[in-house]
Amino acid sequence: MKRILFIALLSAIFSTVVSAQLPFERIRRDKPDMERIHREINDRKSKYYYPLLMKEFLRNDTLMKLDKFRYLYLGYVFQEDYDPYRPSPAPEMTGPLYRTTNPTSAECDQIIANARIALANNPFDLRQMSAMIAALNLLGEKNLAKIYQYKLNYLLMAIVSTGTGEDEDHAWFVIEPQHEYVLLNYMGYQVTNHLFYDPYYEYLTVVDVASSKKGGFYFNLQPMLQEHYRKFPDEL
Numbered sequence: 001m002k003r004i005l006f007i008a009l010l011s012a013i014f015s016t017v018v019s020a021q022l023p024f025e026r027i028r029r030d031k032p033d034m035e036r037i038h039r040e041i042n043d044r045k046s047k048y049y050y051p052l053l054m055k056e057f058l059r060n061d062t063l064m065k066l067d068k069f070r071y072l073y074l075g076y077v078f079q080e081d082y083d084p085y086r087p088s089p090a091p092e093m094t095g096p097l098y099r100t101t102n103p104t105s106a107e108c109d110q111i112i113a114n115a116r117i118a119l120a121n122n123p124f125d126l127r128q129m130s131a132m133i134a135a136l137n138l139l140g141e142k143n144l145a146k147i148y149q150y151k152l153n154y155l156l157m158a159i160v161s162t163g164t165g166e167d168e169d170h171a172w173f174v175i176e177p178q179h180e181y182v183l184l185n186y187m188g189y190q191v192t193n194h195l196f197y198d199p200y201y202e203y204l205t206v207v208d209v210a211s212s213k214k215g216g217f218y219f220n221l222q223p224m225l226q227e228h229y230r231k232f233p234d235e236l
Helices: 004-020 034-041 050-058 066-078 103-119 124-140 144-162 175-184 222-231
Strands: 187-199 201-208 212-222
Touching: 034 175, 050 066, 066 144, 066 222, 103 124, 124 144, 124 175, 144 175, 175 187, 175 201
Parallel strands: none
Antiparallel strands: 187 201, 201 212
16 A cells, blocks of 8 residues: 555645635735734733733633634744744654554554644644644544644634735735645645745745646745844844
């Protein structure tokens, strides 16, 4: 039997599942006001006060809706531990563990353990979150899988709410480069190339897996790069 990457398999599965679940066409889309987000997440009286948002998120509160996820996701760039290029302490997702179409229970347990390590370091490691959801489902842990699927769905919707991706003025905002690929894979696209150009845009070309239609989407990396270089000016 031909063997394929577990991560590729789960991407194929969830691109269909997530696309069917997420009401992308009904999401209100507007360019985020990062100054307002910064004020709100630091205001102890605001419902978007960041420590409260993160507390809700980490306790797997499925009452959180898109407005809070938007502040949670975009507001992360202003946190002291934020670094979009920080290496993960979890094993890379390219080893033998992820190269099977039928992982055993023990392998699923290890995938979940790796994901927990990664998410403890970075709560928005969407690739590891996706792997954990797939492994939980394979183990029959449906309720916990649904909780993490809820979180993943709303994080993806938070990205989509920032624009349409059709041009620079309506580019999607992301706080990590990997999120561009996760979003597009879950929307049913295969990324074929990417181009970064000044001052802070990235354009990814894609092929629609279902129709083979080619296209591309724009991403805005301004908040991500600003915060990274503020903390690491020697890399400028």
